Amino acid sequence: MAGSLWQLAHWEPRLLPVRVIEIDGELHDHSSRLLQQTISARLVGGLLSADLRDLKVAAEDLAWVRAASVQRIWPDRLRVFVEEHRPLARWNSDGLVTLDGIVFRPGTGTVPAGLPLLEGDDQRALEVVQRYLQWRDDLMLIGHLIQTLSVDPRGAWRVDLVTGIELHLGTDEIEQRLARFIASATQLEAAGQPLVVDLRYSNGFAVKWAAGADQGVRAVSDRSVRSEKRG
Template sequence: MADPARITPPVEEVRVRRSGTWLALVGFLLISAMASGVWLLGHWEPQLFPVRIIAVEGELHHHSSRLLQETISERLSGGILTADLQDLRQAAEDLAWVGRATVRRVWPDRLQVEVEEHRPLARWNRDGLVTAEGIVFRPGTGTVPAGLPLLEGEDRRAPEVVKRYVQWRDDLMLIGHLIQSLSVDPRGAWRVELVMGVELYLGTEHVDQRLARYIASAAQLEAAGQPLVVDLRYSNGFAVKWAANAEPQARATTDRSKRSGKRG
């Protein structure tokens, strides 16, 4: 016959088991209460604390305040306490012309939206615009401003193209020339077209020095005739294609590339 002392669990062990059961029950009840509270908050909060006003601040030229208000309103879920500000900010920044947006709560029922629109420096390829920071955005047809220079290249090279454009624009303005277009092809070859109609081929190497060579010779070239293309892809000189009315003698004196080795 078994010893009863060995079968009956000690009092301390029974208390521990009961204590563990109560703790598990209390934990379950707390979790259930929290879940119910979250559900009730999500269900009733938009009605108890609704967003009644969406105020838009910022200098807007291409998007109206009404469009931004409608965009935020369509994306809004919840009231003033539970509105997802990060998601609302993203909704505003998804608009083509919006560069940066911030959204904040203003008690008791207002969302304050501050917006900065992109400021295009130039057109980018066929359908885009690019900012001075090299940010490419595509606002859609019919909304590209007229009169901007054209920059062309792969999107990933936009910051580099913008940097060169700004530098070369300032250098060329010193001799009275403006850039109409600037492009770099997939091989890395640079080409500049000036407003006066001259195309400059700079190649892939030493492009800053080659442009400086053109700038130093521009006055002499223009005095000699009307250049259409200046190919600077040579080690020490350049080749010139002249307009039909250019003087043959001037053409011969400036076509120094025939005596120079060609480079990329």
Template sequence: MTATRRVESRSASEPSPWRSRLLASVGLALFGGMGVIVWLFGYWEPRVLPILVIEVEGGLHHHSSELLQQTLSERLHGGILTADLDDLKSAAEELPWVGHANLRRVWPDRLLVRVEEHRPIARWNADGLVTAEGIVFHPLSRTIPAGLPLLEGDDKRAPEVAKRYQQWRDELMLAGHLIQSLSVDPRGDWRVVLVMGTELRLGTGPVEERLARFIASAPQLEAAGRPLVVDLRYSNGFAVKWASDAGPQVRANSGRSKRSGNRG
């Protein structure tokens, strides 16, 4: 009987065990080498290419450039190539008076920071300020400007309150009046106090119409005395509470019949 021996041939495309091990070793070495290079770059880059100057542009009336520079310096990690500008932008905008910040690298060692500060139009509730766009922020009490009017309401309604304040401020100014405070309570009840001391109760209904009614009647009211409260929450008229030296409380109307219970 003749014995036969089968010889198995290995495909040329199938790697041998030693070749696989070699490729794995080379890959591991390359990966490790890249890690070393990244580490060396991260270690040496801030030392070789440091940021030496933080230059601030833009008006900073309440937060000095020095304070902003100090804040950014404490948050700065890396050199001119690796500094995290998004993180530095967040750090700048965490300062209460900073509304918007934009940062860019200036070769070889300078960081340029452009800043826009919040511009408040009024105080907001107990300890805040509000911008024309209805942005509420809370700075240190010593940095709050004096003489601003007071707006009050829920923070979610700040854009609406700020918008109405600006509209009503202009309308009342044409009639010779200035707003001292404007508020809206959780029920949506609007109230305006004028600098002259008169309180306007506008209620929850058609407040624009009611304010217009007061403006149209303001000359006659002032000629009659000193009104303390003008309650405009009636369908066709208003009730007036006068100062003690200006006579009894009276009720005015637009010449049409009123339903005294129709207030809102």
């Protein structure tokens, strides 16, 4: 029996070689090529003796791959079906994050262009994503797009808009503070070009204006307004 098993292991890759590795699923070109290389390098044995579990693990170890399955297709091929992570935004300086708050780091040269930037500790990724989705929709109603959303180690939130405005929300009552900006945005923009809106006040906010902005108009938020020209 031992001799028969040895002969099978010796001859099976020659009699039933894997000639084709078929990659299936919605993949971008970089992932498809890397997956082909990875499976080819990891493959040991022929069609019957190939370790499908090991090949599945090898595929799922790739940064872009969320899930993979491998099956034998008679007479000479393996089919690898892959589901990729779909990035919602860039994450910090070197990663991407999905709609589910999953952070992955695919390496340089493979980050899609045009994505917003989210920043924070990896453990807070889902929270940051959820706030981004909510605030993105709220700000779009007044014609603003989020370029960067970040939370620092102290829990202070900042939003950078595509128009160049920075919103400082602090650590408390951040929903109310963002709502205060949204309610006053039209008046602020009528006054000039705000650069920084500091909303860390109980009933108002401070504004840093672009040089040459008309300071004759003052926005109103709740009962008090602070408007500062800081350079």
